[in-house]
Amino acid sequence: MSALLEYRSVRKSFGEKVVLDGIDLSVRRGEVISLIGASGSGKSTLLRCTNLLEPIDDGEIVFDGVDISEPGLPPDPVRRRVGMVFQSFNLFPHMTVLENVTLAPRKVLKRPKGEATERAMTMLTRFGLAEKANDYPDRCSGGQQQRVAIVRALQMDPEVMLLDEITSALDPELVGEVLEVVRGLRAQGMTMLLATHEMGFAREISDQVCFLKDGRIHEQGPPERIFTMPSEPETRDFLARVIASGRM
Amino acid sequence: MTRTEEGAGAFASAPAASPGRLGQGGALTRRQRYERRQLVRSVLTAAISTLVFAVLLVALVTRLETWPRVRETFFDGGVFGDSFMPILKAFWLDVRIFLVCAPCILVLGLLVSLARSTRSPVLFPVRALATLYVDFTRGVPVILWIYLIGFGVVGLVNTRSFFGGYLFWGGVALVWTYSAYVSEVFRAGIESVHESQRAAARSLGLSATLTNRHVVLPQAVRRVVPPLMNDFVSLQKDVALISLLGPVEALRRADIIQDRTFNFTPFVVAALLFISVSIPLTRLADHLLAKERRRMSGTAVR
Ligand SMILES: Nc1ncnc2c1ncn2[C@@H]1O[C@H](COP(=O)(O)OP(=O)(O)OP(=O)(O)O)[C@@H](O)[C@H]1O
Ligand SMILES: [Mg+2]
Numbered sequence: 001m002s003a004l005l006e007y008r009s010v011r012k013s014f015g016e017k018v019v020l021d022g023i024d025l026s027v028r029r030g031e032v033i034s035l036i037g038a039s040g041s042g043k044s045t046l047l048r049c050t051n052l053l054e055p056i057d058d059g060e061i062v063f064d065g066v067d068i069s070e071p072g073l074p075p076d077p078v079r080r081r082v083g084m085v086f087q088s089f090n091l092f093p094h095m096t097v098l099e100n101v102t103l104a105p106r107k108v109l110k111r112p113k114g115e116a117t118e119r120a121m122t123m124l125t126r127f128g129l130a131e132k133a134n135d136y137p138d139r140c141s142g143g144q145q146q147r148v149a150i151v152r153a154l155q156m157d158p159e160v161m162l163l164d165e166i167t168s169a170l171d172p173e174l175v176g177e178v179l180e181v182v183r184g185l186r187a188q189g190m191t192m193l194l195a196t197h198e199m200g201f202a203r204e205i206s207d208q209v210c211f212l213k214d215g216r217i218h219e220q221g222p223p224e225r226i227f228t229m230p231s232e233p234e235t236r237d238f239l240a241r242v243i244a245s246g247r248m
Numbered sequence: 249m250t251r252t253e254e255g256a257g258a259f260a261s262a263p264a265a266s267p268g269r270l271g272q273g274g275a276l277t278r279r280q281r282y283e284r285r286q287l288v289r290s291v292l293t294a295a296i297s298t299l300v301f302a303v304l305l306v307a308l309v310t311r312l313e314t315w316p317r318v319r320e321t322f323f324d325g326g327v328f329g330d331s332f333m334p335i336l337k338a339f340w341l342d343v344r345i346f347l348v349c350a351p352c353i354l355v356l357g358l359l360v361s362l363a364r365s366t367r368s369p370v371l372f373p374v375r376a377l378a379t380l381y382v383d384f385t386r387g388v389p390v391i392l393w394i395y396l397i398g399f400g401v402v403g404l405v406n407t408r409s410f411f412g413g414y415l416f417w418g419g420v421a422l423v424w425t426y427s428a429y430v431s432e433v434f435r436a437g438i439e440s441v442h443e444s445q446r447a448a449a450r451s452l453g454l455s456a457t458l459t460n461r462h463v464v465l466p467q468a469v470r471r472v473v474p475p476l477m478n479d480f481v482s483l484q485k486d487v488a489l490i491s492l493l494g495p496v497e498a499l500r501r502a503d504i505i506q507d508r509t510f511n512f513t514p515f516v517v518a519a520l521l522f523i524s525v526s527i528p529l530t531r532l533a534d535h536l537l538a539k540e541r542r543r544m545s546g547t548a549v550r
Contacts, residue, residue, distance in 0.1 A: 075450070076454075080452075080453035084451040086448065090447065092445065092448070092462075107454060152452065153451075
């Protein structure tokens with residue numbers, strides 16, 4: 001099966017600092033891939049580049065057969081098909097939950113208000129957020145806010161979801177409800193690329209795990225192998241440190 | 249347990265936190281009784297101290313040797329009564345100038361701030377012009393603009409129509425200067441909206457224009473209401489500068505009466521009228537600012 005998303009020798013620097021130093025990765029439709037690695041290893045940058053929030057310097061990112069890293073390519077049509085959820089939720093604080101999740105479908109996809117609302121309410125209800133629909137985000141718990149952010153991205157019917165440490169800003173007891181949503185997405189066959197520090201979750205949900213170090217994919221493989229018998233000493237070190245800090 | 253429930257729980261253990269609300273069964277809780285006693289005590293203290301202070305002040309001032317002359321010059325009851333209505337009528341012109349200029353300033357200020365935040369190279373001239381306009385306008389005293397536009401431009405046009413009159417061009421001068429200040433307030437507001445809000449909107453496929461319209465501007469405008477109010481308090485007073493050009497508004501009318509009576513009470517009347525508008529406006533600005541502060545800091549608990 002051909003890849004839905006393919007990175008070829010992707011390079012990216014911020015000034016002198018090389019953040020992505022030749023990333024090669026292929027994501028098939030329906031596949032779930034976790035990006036792990038130390039803070040600053042470039043996980044967020046890779047996801048932001050995929051959604052064209054940052055331009056890459058060199059290499060190619062091919063999405064559904066089209067090189068989307070082509071400089072000057074209009075980004076909006078790509079972004080419509082690529083959903084992104086951020087660590088800090090980034091809900092629009094001046095809009096209710098319902099307005100947050102219907103804004104893009106109405107203004108970008110030109111869905112009529114009634115239809116957009118109906119579709120949004122269906123999904124909010126499925127995620128247990130129906131009674132929050134008319135509340136403002138600051139009236140929601142962190143877990144609720146992050147689930148709203150996921151619904152907001154899903155309302156655009158994306159073909160791939162980019163999840164950037166979506167549980168890192170949450171209190172421990174709220175992490176579960178958000179991960180549950182991600183499990184549901186996987187069950188529906190959603191293609192996902194997720195940066196995470198939740199190793200247990202990465203192990204459970206991923207088809208492939210990529211360990212990033214110094215802007216490269218240092219080691220890649222199925223989670224059973226990466227987490228039990230990594231072949232690279234750096235991966236072993238990283239996992240040992242994670243275990244020592246109690247996050248696994 | 250969600251964060252909201254936690255917050256509610258924390259407050260539930262201290263039901264008397266909102267004073268004035270009755271405890272169960274209509275009786276006051278211990279804390280409410282305490283707070284009520286404290287309230288009565290502080291109100292009484294403030295009243296007595298104010299009274300003592302006022303008596304001392306009046307005693308002191310009226311004992312001054314020059315007091316009778318001061319009273320005659322600034323607080324002449326007869327002149328006050330005679331000049332109040334004419335000045336009030338003239339003040340209505342100030343109010344009307346303000347009411348016409350304020351919305352124009354809002355619109356022009358917003359447009360200029362938007363022009364300055366464009367990124368497209370095609371719009372470079374627009375951006376440059378807007379920047380020049382703001383820099384030049386803010387670098388020159390308001391009163392100088394009133395002279396330049398009011399006297400200067402009026403000299404170039406047919407003065408018989410309304411659009412050639414001093415009143416019109418005085419208003420133009422106010423709109424011209426204040427829009428520059430207000431555009432900077434809007435720009436600060438736009439820049440205060442965190443980059444992550446833009447990223448979130450763009451990641452959903454919203455164009456730059458849609459992002460501005462639905463995500464950035466609504467938040468920016470909400471944030472700048474209090475500082476904008478401060479600018480409008482100043483505008484309300486600077487309207488009187490138009491009197492330099494000739495239109496008979498409150499200050500001008502007071503001046504005319506003073507010329508006739510050689511008494512300064514008309515100026516006090518005019519001052520009182522301006523105060524009667526600017527103090528409520530200032531309080532409203534303070535109130536809005538406090539509300540905005542509460543809103544921004546109160547998001548974590550609730
Ligand atoms: N806009 C930017 N300008 C300059 N440097 C940046 C920018 N964004 C990221 N960086 C740098 O790029 C490097 C990679 O950052 P990135 O956010 O991708 O790491 P990460 O793997 O997501 O880390 P974390 O686990 O802390 O989220 C870091 O050293 C960071 O300081
Ligand atoms: Mg990151």
